Amino acid sequence: MTQPQGAHLVGSVNYDDAEKTMRTAAATLGGRLRRIPDGEVGKRFHWIMFQPDVIGQAEGIERVGDQPIPFPAGIDARPLRIAEGVDAAGIELPPLGYADAALASYAIFTRLRGEGAIAAGTRFQVSLPTPVGVVSSFFAGGDRAAIEPVYTAVMLRELDAILAAIPHEDLAIQWDVASEMGIIEAAPAFGRIMDVWWEGDPFPGLVERLAALVDAVPAEVEAGIHLCYGDVAEKHFFEPVDSANLVRFGNAVVAASARDLTWLHLPVPIERDDEAYYAPLAGLEYDGELYVGLVHREDGVEGAERRIAVAQKFVPRFGVATECGIGRAPAGTTEGILQTHAAVAAAW
Template sequence: MTQPHGALLVGSVNYDDAEKTMRVAAELLGDRLARIPDGEVGKRFHWIMFQPDVLGAARGIERVGAQPIPFPAGIDARPLRIAPGADAAEIELPPLGYAAAARESWEVFRRLREEGVIAEGTRFQVSLPTPLAVVSSFFSGDDRAAIEPVYEAAVLRELDEILSGIPHEDLSIQWDVASEMGIIERAAGYGKVMDAWWPGDPFDGLVARLAALVDAVPAGVEAGVHLCYGDAGEKHFVEPADAGNLVRYANAVIAASSRPLTWLHLPAPIERDDEAYFAALADLAPVAELYLGLVHREDGAEGARRRIAAASAFVSDFGVATECGIGRAPAGTTEGILRAHAEVSSPR
């Protein structure tokens, strides 16, 4: 059986603030982590769910429904639409919040590294959603195609601000890719999205979109991709038959990108410790760092070892991760999840 080396924290971590996230990650997994995130604290705790509150403040965008839809952390989950008579191309979106959060957390990261809490050479990891995730989740009908380039430009402005405020040699950017997998798998709530967006098979369009985002990260900054099937209530929006679509999509994006990926993360469902799930990994294109999301809260190191054994038949060099962020894991379980990463991996 392969001994995985290294670990990846996918993004969210169930602690209240960035400093605690970084301190605990460095203490328990410091020799396994090439990069450390801030845990996506605050409004980002629920991934993109805070974006309607941000976008709904823009002139030319309206909330759908008269009454707010309450969501944890004071979020209003009502969807969005382009206001009647508004020209989407003329809408000016406010700052999305990702750059401001990254620059604030970077100061914490830098201080902890100067104090020796975080090892020299460790990078600061910033996770960003793909524009398609927000557009497909909160807009509908023709509004999706109209607002997509506007929101994409806003995301790239956030990226530019992050790049201007954090030294490139210290920075890692991860693109979080979940809605795309829902569309590829034609999962409930996703499969019909692209039918109305453009005719034909959406696969090539999804590849081109993600490749462009990878290429937007300049040389000198690490670029990673986290493919995901969601974790609402610690459940996927669809259970994949195997890793075939993950590998197919990853290979196409790697081929279409002008720059290499620094790392790729692929999830492994808790029920799958059989070789049939992992067999497609034999066809995965080379990538500098591969992380398999096979650590699960419910069965810890023991279950991870079963999935490692199954994956080892098809890939020999990989690190470990959870299948998605652990920000929504039950309170009090975070340290155990982090320790499980260390139990089943060696230092990088």
């Protein structure tokens, strides 16, 4: 078995602060990483769960339910709705928090790079959720279609603020794509989304939306996609039969995008070391950086190497990653997960 080349950190890392995340990742993985995220620390620890507290501040947006639904980090998990009689097009959403977080973490990144803790040429990675992910998670019914263009416009303003403040040669943008996979798979939790959001097959619309997000990233900035089936207590919201829909969606977005995609990440469930799961990878029409998310905390190097051996039968060249972020991994396990990446992947 030839070692895969390179490693990719999906985004979230279970440390309390960005400096520890970046310093530890650089020290452990070194030349295997082409880009380093800040670990999605603070309110971003639970991915998009802080967004209702942000969006809910806007005039014309209401929380559903009279009592807050307590969530870790002081988050209120109640969903959202458009107030009665309000035209969604006139709603002014506040800044979403992603640009502010990116700029604060980039200052740490540049300091660490200046100290030599991060190698020259390494890029700063910013992971952003797709509007479909946020809108489908916190709005219901016809409100989804109404608020989607409003939220999309604000997310693109967040992206523009990041692009304006961080030198493009230092920057990498990743779009986190989870709800889309649930819709494509017709997973039970996502069935009604299709009924009220789109007429007919949702696949073309999902491709169009994601390709537009990729194309919103200038060519001199790296752009990547993380395809995902969620991470709730280290479990997917849906276990795919195989990688066929990941390959189908990835191929379609690559074909629809006007710019080159820098990297593509595909997840692998821990129990899948059978050829049937990986066989569709032979049909992947993409020659950029591919990262296969086959590193798992529970079985470490042995499990990763077992899955690598099967994956290489169908796609000879790839780097390694976990299936999702490791922000919710048990405390004290982060170092071991990073070390597994280092053990099974060669440097660039």
